[in-house]
Amino acid sequence: MDLDTFFVSCAQLQNSKLLGIPLIVGGGDRGVVASCSYEARAFGVRSAMPIKMALRLCPQARIVRGDMEYFSRMSNTVTEIIEERAPVVEKASIDEFYLDVSGMDKVFGCYKWTNELAQTVTKETGLPISFALSVNKTVAKIGTGEGKPRGNLNIPELDVRPFLNPLSVQKIPMVGEVTFRDLSRMGLRTIQTVAETSPEVMQQLLGKNGLEIWRKANGIDNNPVEPYKERKSISTEDTFSEDTIDIAWLKARLSGMVEKLAFQLRDEGWLTSTVSVKVRYANFDTEPKQRKITYTSCDHTLTRHILDLFDILYQRRMRVRMVGVKFSGLVRGTYQIDMFEDTQEMMSLYQAMDKIKRRFGQDAIARGAWNKLKNK
Incomplete structure (x- = not known):
């Protein structure tokens, strides 16, 4: 859905x-x-x-x-409606849900039940919703996209290949623009042409991804619908080998912590609405400070709030033995959701840095202040 x-x-x-x-x-x-x-x-x-x-x-x-706060509230309302009625629900993003309704045909009818659930969502929230009912998550997702707006497709097992065959290979989840161009150059532009290519050839062309794309093109997907479990927060803290009063060093350390946590947010598909800083002094007194913010996963926005909180919090001018950063109030959402305030240049920078980190590790690239700190 x-x-x-x-x-x-x-x-x-x-x-x-x-x-x-x-x-x-x-x-x-x-x-x-x-x-x-x-x-x-x-x-x-x-x-x-x-x-x-x-x-x-x-x-x-x-x-x-x-208004991300309003969007999040509406998403939570829809989630509650679905979870109250569906036996197994996986929330894939802020606006997308997988439901396992196996066995419902024996008592009510899967299509009739799902159609009534969609009508209930719209009636109680005013939000239009599309769905596709099929044998697995891949076919259901493709079907939902093809049925929009307000679509309600039913794709039984015998109809899976006839439904998928004429569609563009770009309709397969995980096929982005780069992969689509590579496949197009080889004449593999429709799902049918990919499905009829041998899996060995697809693996030679694209590695493990090629084999997975071949499976999806053939309507094969054994991934289960996983019950929705919401992460509450992510955090990190660092206890120093020697207590310090070097403010510039502490701020650089906090910036590095924010950068790693922000990458984790984007990599796992989260947005945060609450940030907090914790400072532990040499005498073991510990003081936290938190702030509500607009939902985001952007390094520069989060760093600004964290350093501002540190300035407010650190008033005792004592040596510090530990600092910590925590992001809470998490909601599901892709990084694109944070586009309200960001420039295209900034978005491109984050995407490039994240790509490098995923390929070579989180320490492969960092902002200047954090790099300077690591080399100190």
């Missing part, structure tokens, strides 16, 4: 004047599109597109900034 244009739908609930017009949820002239209405999509506007480019395609579009 997938909430249709979730950010846009939430904004329209807050302001009915936004209904039926080309609408972009994003922020700033140098920002990017977080979500857009179907009226805007008709002009070629897409998520993650720079705002300037979107306005060139659709000059009449209305731009509104997103």
Whole structure:
């Protein structure tokens, strides 16, 4: 089940004047599109597109900034409705859910039950939702995308291959633009052509990913629906070998801790709404300080708040033996959700740094202050 244009739908609930017009949820002239209405999509506007480019395609579009706190509350409301009724639920993101309704046909009918659940979600929240019922998570996800808006597809096992075959290979989850270009150059542009290619060839072309793409193209996915469990917080702290009063060194250390935790947020698909700093002095007195913030996973935003809290907290001018950083109030969300305040240049920088860290390890690249600290 997938909430249709979730950010846009939430904004329209807050302001009915936004209904039926080309609408972009994003922020700033140098920002990017977080979500857009179907009226805007008709002009070629897409998520993650720079705002300037979107306005060139659709000059009449209305731009509104997103309210992440409101979006999170609405997502939690939908989650509660689904969890009250479904036997097994996995919340994949802020607006996407997997449900395992195996066995429901014996008592009610899987399609009828799911359709009524979708109607209940819309009735109680005002949010449109699409779903696809099928034999596994991959086919259901592809089907949900194909059925939007307000779609409700039923794809039984015998219909899986006929449904998948004519679709673009880019519809397969995990096939991004780079992989799509590589496959296109080899003439593998539809799911059928990939499915009919031998798994050995796909593995030679793309390694393990090639074999996984071949399985998905053939409608094979044995991953279970995993019950939804929400992480409460992530944190780290460092006790020094020698107590220190070097403020510049302490701030550089805090910046490095924030950078590692922020990468973990993005890598695991979280946004934080509460940040806190903890300081332990040489006499073992420990003092914490926390602050509510707009949902984010951006290093520069989190670092600013953490250092500000440290300045407020550290007033005793005693030597420090330990500092800690904690992010709590977490909600599921991809890094794109943080696009309301960020520039395209900043987004590209984060994506490049994260890619390097995933390939070579977290210590492969860091900001200047943290690098200077490590080499001190």
